[in-house]
Structures are given as structure tokens and as C-alpha cells.
Amino acid sequence: MPLIPEEPQIHEKAQGPRATPASGRTAPTPRPVPGPRPAAPPRPGRPGPVRPAPPAQRASRDTAAAKPGPAGPATPAATSAAPQIQLIPATPDGALDAAEEAVDLLLDSGRTPGDVLVITTGEPHPWAAHELSFGDAAYWAQHDAGDDVFYADAAVADRAASRAVVVVAINGGPEAAAATALTVAHARAGALLIVCGDPQRINSVLGAGV
Numbered sequence: 001m002p003l004i005p006e007e008p009q010i011h012e013k014a015q016g017p018r019a020t021p022a023s024g025r026t027a028p029t030p031r032p033v034p035g036p037r038p039a040a041p042p043r044p045g046r047p048g049p050v051r052p053a054p055p056a057q058r059a060s061r062d063t064a065a066a067k068p069g070p071a072g073p074a075t076p077a078a079t080s081a082a083p084q085i086q087l088i089p090a091t092p093d094g095a096l097d098a099a100e101e102a103v104d105l106l107l108d109s110g111r112t113p114g115d116v117l118v119i120t121t122g123e124p125h126p127w128a129a130h131e132l133s134f135g136d137a138a139y140w141a142q143h144d145a146g147d148d149v150f151y152a153d154a155a156v157a158d159r160a161a162s163r164a165v166v167v168v169a170i171n172g173g174p175e176a177a178a179a180t181a182l183t184v185a186h187a188r189a190g191a192l193l194i195v196c197g198d199p200q201r202i203n204s205v206l207g208a209g210v
Helices: 054-064 095-108 126-132 135-146 175-188 199-207
Strands: 084-089 116-120 150-153 163-169 191-196
Touching: 084 095, 084 175, 084 199, 095 116, 116 175, 126 135, 126 150, 135 150, 163 175, 175 191, 175 199, 191 199
Parallel strands: 084 191, 116 150, 116 163, 163 191
Antiparallel strands: none
16 A cells, blocks of 8 residues: 655644733823924914914814823912912023923813913014014904913013913013013912023022012
8 A cells, every 4th residue: 555644743833922012101291391383373364473383283282182281280270379380491592492392281281272371571472473463452352362372572461361371481581571571470370380491580580579
């Protein structure tokens, strides 16, 4: 009889150790640092200010899910007589960028744009300069609408209404402008006051009775 060759036996491969995915860590919320400025939504029918990022970037933040905010979530104004103060060291050239990064983190943490007021001491924020090009009345109409972040120069910030969070950018200007901005900001901030600038300069003003 012809011999039937044996069928080779198929051995199951020994399974090696499975790669165990590294346990996920929740990265701590970064402190605001100088970064690109986000785009402010343009007014209907008018071109928006010249800014690096598209308007859709701001819109996506408006609907972002609530996440832990920078340096701890802000507490409601009703729980404290004075706002919490957060200092972000920055040079005059980087203070406005640091303030923008702080605004981004606030919106990402669940704050609505209408909760935030930004005050500058030196060069106006591009959004403020753009809106003022349509006239003072149109500019303050944006403030009264209360549905977006509002940017004001220290010289006119006392006209702004109180908001839950006030961000101050010490981006130049005379010492008097910094003192005015911090005084107004402290009075207008309901829950949180964020100051971006030189710590020594800020502390000297805050220590003078703000």
C-alpha cells in the first residue's frame, strides 16, 4: 500500500505578553502662557478684525463641555465678598497674549463669553480697536449686549458693568493706567480677577490699597 504522508501538525503560536497600555493620566491644566490670539466673531455684515485664527475657533469654545478651569474653578460671586486674584507673570509685550490664553482656558472650562471682561493698560486689544472704528455707540452696544468677551482700555473701563471674571493685561502704558485698571478690575470682578504682567509692578499697585 502506498504510504500516505503524515499531515504536518499545526501548532498554535504561543501568545506573547500583551502590551499593557500605560494607565492614562489626566494632565494638569496648564497656566496661561503667551500664545496665538484667538479670533473674535465678526459683527454681522462687517469684516472681522485681522486676527491669526478663524472665527470658528471662538465659536467652538462657546459650546465646549465644562472642564476644570485654570488655577481652580472660579467660585460664584455670592460666596465671597472679594474676588479670587490670580497673577500670571508676563512682560509688557507678552501680557496681552497671556490674557488671551487665560480667556481661552476660561471658555474651555465652561465660562460663557459674556462672563468675561478684559482690560488693557497699553495698546488696545485688536477687537476693541476694530469695534471702535464703527463709532463709540456701536462699541458700547457690544458691551450692553453682554453675549461676548468685552475688551476695554483702562481709561474707559469704569464704564463697563461688573462681570464674573475680569482679566487685566498690563501691556504697557503709564503707572497710572495700571493703577486705574487694577482698581476698576477689582471692583468689577464678581468671582475671579486675573492679572497678567510684571509681578513686582502688580504687587506694588495691589499693595497700595486695591
